Amino acid sequence: MLSRVYSIMAARRTQGWSAGPDYSSIAVNVRFGSHQTMYELDRAFTVGELRQKLSADHNIPLPEVKVVLAGSVLADDLTIEESGVGMQSMLFAIRTKPSATTQATRGITTSVSDSQTAPAAVPATTSNTTAGGSCEVRPGRLRVKCSVCGDGAVLVERGPGSWADVLTPGRVTGKCQSLHCEDCKPVFYFKCVEDHQGSVDGTAVALYHIRPNRRCVECITCADVLSPVVVFPCQASHVMCLHCFMEYCKVRLHERGFVQREQYGYTLPCPAGCADSYIQEQHHFCIMGCTEYERYKDFAAEECLLAAGGVYCPRSGCGQPFMVDTPGPRVVCPQCHFVFCRNCQGAVHEGDCSFQTRSSESSQDFSDPERAERAQWERQTAQTIEVTTKGCPGCGTRTERDGGCMHMVCFRCGEEWCWLCVKAWDRVCQSSHWFG
Amino acid sequence: MAGLPRRIIKETQRLQADPVPGISAVPDESNARHFHVEVAGPVKSPYEGGTFHLELFLPEEYPMSAPKVRFMTRIYHPNIDKLGRICLDILKDKWSPALQIRTVLLSIQALLSAPNPDDPLDTTVAEAWKRDELGAIAQARQFTKEYAMGNKPPQ
Numbered sequence: 001m002l003s004r005v006y007s008i009m010a011a012r013r014t015q016g017w018s019a020g021p022d023y024s025s026i027a028v029n030v031r032f033g034s035h036q037t038m039y040e041l042d043r044a045f046t047v048g049e050l051r052q053k054l055s056a057d058h059n060i061p062l063p064e065v066k067v068v069l070a071g072s073v074l075a076d077d078l079t080i081e082e083s084g085v086g087m088q089s090m091l092f093a094i095r096t097k098p099s100a101t102t103q104a105t106r107g108i109t110t111s112v113s114d115s116q117t118a119p120a121a122v123p124a125t126t127s128n129t130t131a132g133g134s135c136e137v138r139p140g141r142l143r144v145k146c147s148v149c150g151d152g153a154v155l156v157e158r159g160p161g162s163w164a165d166v167l168t169p170g171r172v173t174g175k176c177q178s179l180h181c182e183d184c185k186p187v188f189y190f191k192c193v194e195d196h197q198g199s200v201d202g203t204a205v206a207l208y209h210i211r212p213n214r215r216c217v218e219c220i221t222c223a224d225v226l227s228p229v230v231v232f233p234c235q236a237s238h239v240m241c242l243h244c245f246m247e248y249c250k251v252r253l254h255e256r257g258f259v260q261r262e263q264y265g266y267t268l269p270c271p272a273g274c275a276d277s278y279i280q281e282q283h284h285f286c287i288m289g290c291t292e293y294e295r296y297k298d299f300a301a302e303e304c305l306l307a308a309g310g311v312y313c314p315r316s317g318c319g320q321p322f323m324v325d326t327p328g329p330r331v332v333c334p335q336c337h338f339v340f341c342r343n344c345q346g347a348v349h350e351g352d353c354s355f356q357t358r359s360s361e362s363s364q365d366f367s368d369p370e371r372a373e374r375a376q377w378e379r380q381t382a383q384t385i386e387v388t389t390k391g392c393p394g395c396g397t398r399t400e401r402d403g404g405c406m407h408m409v410c411f412r413c414g415e416e417w418c419w420l421c422v423k424a425w426d427r428v429c430q431s432s433h434w435f436g
Numbered sequence: 437m438a439g440l441p442r443r444i445i446k447e448t449q450r451l452q453a454d455p456v457p458g459i460s461a462v463p464d465e466s467n468a469r470h471f472h473v474e475v476a477g478p479v480k481s482p483y484e485g486g487t488f489h490l491e492l493f494l495p496e497e498y499p500m501s502a503p504k505v506r507f508m509t510r511i512y513h514p515n516i517d518k519l520g521r522i523c524l525d526i527l528k529d530k531w532s533p534a535l536q537i538r539t540v541l542l543s544i545q546a547l548l549s550a551p552n553p554d555d556p557l558d559t560t561v562a563e564a565w566k567r568d569e570l571g572a573i574a575q576a577r578q579f580t581k582e583y584a585m586g587n588k589p590p591q
Contacts, residue, residue, distance in 0.1 A: 220534050221443065221499055221500075221533040221534065222442060222499075223447075224442050238534070244533070248500065248533060251497075251500045251501070271533045272534035273534070405528070409529055427556070427559065430556055430557065431559030431562070
């Protein structure tokens with residue numbers, strides 16, 4: 001679900017956003033019951049003045065009108081700018097009974113403990129929409145809505161005190177101001193600090209490993225003191241700046257060094273090798289940029305499929321992923337009907353697998369001219385792969401060597417093998433083949 | 437040097453201000469990514485009393501990729517070959533950007549204290565080590581005396 005939210009927002013990134021700070025006024029939607037009115041308000045306009053306006057517009061005694069944002073009643077002396085409301089944001093006006101006392105607050109996230117305020121949020125949106133354009137992390141705005149009607153006119157009994165309060169619905173209780181809601185609870189969520197005109201509901205995923213570096217901790221990689229930073233969930237809480245985190249992710253992705261963990265998906269641990277240090281929310285990897293993130297998702301899907309016992313059709317031009325429910329090495333692709341050996345990924349054969357030849361097309365019947373032509377075209381690709389790669393002696397994965405020594409470690413099956421002998425690494429290889 | 441990452445500057449400063457006992461690493465005057473390293477042979481090892489010169493180079497991708505390290509002084513050791521190349525996992529697939537020049541050099545120092553003939557780079561040395569450990573240690577001591585004592589840093 002979350003990845004869908006991100007992909008929708010990413011698709012709409014072309015619209016960019018209108019910059020906030022340069023505007024002298026802010027357009028704010030104020031909802032009062034079923035009425036919604038847009039007000040163009042000066043940044044210095046106070047909540048008290050807005051209440052007077054609402055009181056006059058709706059003909060309600062001033063003391064009964066309250067303005068609500070993110071679960072709290074806003075104090076009169078707060079200006080619109082200070083209230084944390086962004087361009088095109090929604091404020092909620094509620095009518096209280098004359099006797100009711102509602103305590104006004106001056107802020108919305110001030111009660112979150114110091115180290116955990118101002119969480120960053122996806123969508124990582126930039127005006128740069130080219131492929132591979134960098135995704136920027138933006139601060140998120142904490143908001144609250146009713147679990148039943150989805151309306152923001154909710155008053156919470158207290159502000160969230162921790163990430164658990166924010167991420168677990170029901171930990172903070174509150175009351176929806178709608179007359180029709182029963183058994184509802186407040187649900188916290190985040191909006192991007194920037195205005196996304198015309199985008200989906202503006203909900204953003206909280207990147208809770210990213211925090212402002214208030215303690216001025218050095219990055220474990222570059223030693224710079226920057227903010228915000230990624231704080232790994234290890235016992236030592238190792239810190240990495242966003243730039244190094246991006247590089248770290250890209251390098252590890254390139255080396256196929258991510259690991260599949262049941263709880264967290266396809267992820268990375270703290271670079272210091274600490275126990276229990278995996279990034280627990282996959283949207284953090286959006287930092288790599290759109291192209292790399294897409295690649296990350298492909299790899300993750302592949303690992304997931306293979307771990308679940310599925311296969312990809314090895315025939316070039318096909319690559320269909322599917323689950324295999326038949327025993328034995330003989331597998332038939334449901335898409336192109338190519339019959340292949342599950343162990344070596346080559347065309348089905350008698351006897352032991354030979355990883356040295358890749359004859360996936362040899363036994364094909366090309367009665368279909370289009371397929372025959374495509375095979376011709378792809379034969380060149382197959383030849384290039386044949387020339388530039390060698391098959392892992394453990395699992396047949398085509399492997400390219402782009403430097404370093406002859407001691408290969410297969411990212412897929414973990415086999416240690418010799419590039420020269422194309423067999424398991426042994427003492428002879430260790431002494432004679434290390435550097436070729 | 438312009439464009440030198442802060443991490444390298446900080447590591448260099450710390451190596452000089454707070455050196456690791458028995459190890460010195462000084463950047464080359466013309467290339468701040470190239471270090472001249474001296475490692476003292478650990479006590480109670482056949483390399484004791486020797487000074488081993490190494491060169492260490494930080495590639496452009498450092499610290500995302502490992503430093504390149506090589507012995508310049510001849511050494512009789514099962515995990516170091518005739519050309520001074522070192523068989524050490526953290527210089528290869530076990531590299532992590534959280535490691536530093538300091539940790540690499542400490543690992544190399546530890547490798548001198550504890551040669552591992554079961555994971556050899558030079559099989560001749562490794563075989564000798566396994567067949568006749570006392571003889572191999574004597575040979576290592578002889579190499580140390582011959583190449584690593586009173587030797588000058590390579591030009």
